[in-house]
Amino acid sequence: MAEIVVLGAGLSGTLAALELVPELRREDRLTLVAENGRFEFVPSNPWVAVGWRKRPEIEADLEAMARRKGIRLVTGGAHRVQPAENRLALNDGTSLAYDYLVVATGPDLAFDEIPGLGPAGHTQSICRADHAERAHAAFEAFCAEPGPIVVGAVQGASCFGPAYEFAFILDTELRRRKLRDRVPMAFVTAEPYIGHLGLDGVGDTKGLLESELRQRHIKWITNARVASVSDAALALEELNEDGSLHKTHALGFRFAMMLPAFRGVAAVRGIEGLVNPRGFVLIDGHQRNPNYPNVFGIGVCVAIPPVGATPVPVGVPKTGFMIESMVTASARNIGALLRGRPATARATWNAVCLADLGDSGIAFIAKPQIPPRNVNWASKGAWVHLAKVGFERYFLRKIRKGESEPFYERFLLGQLDITKVKEIA
Numbered sequence: 001m002a003e004i005v006v007l008g009a010g011l012s013g014t015l016a017a018l019e020l021v022p023e024l025r026r027e028d029r030l031t032l033v034a035e036n037g038r039f040e041f042v043p044s045n046p047w048v049a050v051g052w053r054k055r056p057e058i059e060a061d062l063e064a065m066a067r068r069k070g071i072r073l074v075t076g077g078a079h080r081v082q083p084a085e086n087r088l089a090l091n092d093g094t095s096l097a098y099d100y101l102v103v104a105t106g107p108d109l110a111f112d113e114i115p116g117l118g119p120a121g122h123t124q125s126i127c128r129a130d131h132a133e134r135a136h137a138a139f140e141a142f143c144a145e146p147g148p149i150v151v152g153a154v155q156g157a158s159c160f161g162p163a164y165e166f167a168f169i170l171d172t173e174l175r176r177r178k179l180r181d182r183v184p185m186a187f188v189t190a191e192p193y194i195g196h197l198g199l200d201g202v203g204d205t206k207g208l209l210e211s212e213l214r215q216r217h218i219k220w221i222t223n224a225r226v227a228s229v230s231d232a233a234l235a236l237e238e239l240n241e242d243g244s245l246h247k248t249h250a251l252g253f254r255f256a257m258m259l260p261a262f263r264g265v266a267a268v269r270g271i272e273g274l275v276n277p278r279g280f281v282l283i284d285g286h287q288r289n290p291n292y293p294n295v296f297g298i299g300v301c302v303a304i305p306p307v308g309a310t311p312v313p314v315g316v317p318k319t320g321f322m323i324e325s326m327v328t329a330s331a332r333n334i335g336a337l338l339r340g341r342p343a344t345a346r347a348t349w350n351a352v353c354l355a356d357l358g359d360s361g362i363a364f365i366a367k368p369q370i371p372p373r374n375v376n377w378a379s380k381g382a383w384v385h386l387a388k389v390g391f392e393r394y395f396l397r398k399i400r401k402g403e404s405e406p407f408y409e410r411f412l413l414g415q416l417d418i419t420k421v422k423e424i425a
Contacts, residue, residue, distance in 0.1 A: 001029065002028045003098045003100075005033060005098040005102070006032045007081070007103050008102065009034035009035070011299065013032065013040075013298075014192050014373040017069070019390060021069050026421025030070075032382060033078055033096070034073060034077070035077045038062060039399060043392065048132035049133075049139060050170065051140070058396070065400065074090065078090055078091065080267050081274065083292040098294075100295075100337070103281050105264075105267065105301045106299060107263065107264070107300045108279070110156070110260050110261045114226050116228050116231075121229055121254040122231045123229055123258045127259065133199065135272045138255060141171075141176075147254030149170060149184070149253060149425040150187075150251055150258070151187055152167075153190060154224075154225075155190045155224075155225045156262075156313050157262070157315065158317050159300075161195070165355055168358045169357075171218065179342030185217070187220040188258070190222075190225065190314050191223075192237060193206055194206055195208065195210065198307070199316065200308065203380050205362065205378050222238075225238075232254075233251055233253065261315070274292060283296070283302050285346050302318070307371065319353050321353070322349050348367075350366065351409055352365050354388040363380075364377060
């Protein structure tokens with residue numbers, strides 16, 4: 001009998017648990033360790049923040065899913081991974097021994113690295129569902145007394161797509177409320193240019209997103225390093241291409257949402273040989289840690305070097321399609337190891353994304369995600385918004401039933417045609 005533990009029940013952890021079930025032998029046991037009993041579909045958080053979704057609509061019951069699939073669910077979260085002992089210490093003081101551990105924690109949100117940043121400070125967040133709920137309350141209060149809005153992502157951020165999405169979703173909602181003419185908007189980003197996305201662009205994301213920002217009267221500042229945030233303004237430095245100071249800004253706002261930098265969670269941060277200095281899990285080509293080969297890393301928590309040097313540090317995003325590929329490779333490798341065979345499966349690390357623009361959207365495919373690429377494509381249209389709505393409902397329906405399949409590959413690469421998308425949406 002082998003004990004397999006998946007740490008984290010977000011997108012990567014929940015998918016990993018579902019994909020591991022058919023890989024196990026009859027005598028093996030699978031445990032999913034979660035903070036609580038709810039799965040959150042994070043890509044829908046921008047919609048929650050403007051009231052287009054209620055939080056329960058983007059959640060699934062992990063307990064029901066786990067019962068249906070024969071997975072042991074442990075809630076309350078983890079205190080510390082102890083890889084030298086093959087043990088996971090839990091927050092309630094107990095521990096779990098494991099033969100194989102899949103670290104799928106997602107990131108720790110490093111709001112504290114910039115004074116005044118985050119929900120505990122003066123800016124909103126859409127990184128978690130509870131943050132999005134709080135942002136919605138702040139947005140409703142803002143609409144009663146409109147003023148300037150600032151949206152963006154700070155230095156060290158590695159997830160830029162949701163910032164663009166939220167800026168355009170806010171624009172769309174403000175237009176619907178007939179308030180847009182009273183709201184100056186600015187987009188602030190650590191990226192060296194609009195549409196970089198931590199990937200050095202995909203297709204013409206630079207041109208597509210710049211055009212969209214101009215069309216919607218949203219000004220932007222790139223190469224931006226945020227120094228601090230007060231209750232009414234961002235203090236930031238705009239850098240030149242050589243990293244020297246170009247200009248300082250005190251950017252006033254009445255409502256602001258800035259995505260933070262990510263780092264590894266406390267349960268793994270600082271463990272020598274397991275993580276890098278930022279706390280992200282080190283992995284080889286088979287998703288295994290080189291020093292602890294019975295530990296696998298998947299999703300946002302893994303270490304991926306940036307695509308190149310930039311004046312302001314930016315990270316590399318881990319998109320849903322890429323995460324799904326990591327999940328499949330890890331599940332197959334653990335299945336092989338349980339049967340005495342070598343781990344040979346590799347993730348493809350391609351990026352296939354739908355970015356919602358409120359009433360339109362941008363889709364892009366990067367194969368592989370890091371350039372140079374065999375496929376480097378982006379396109380814009382109202383169909384992208386429709387497809388993202390359809391995918392959300394399709395994905396949550398499958399998760400609630402405990403059904404595992406290559407969601408992103410099947411849906412986003414066209415095996416569900418547009419007529420099916422319209423039917424679901």
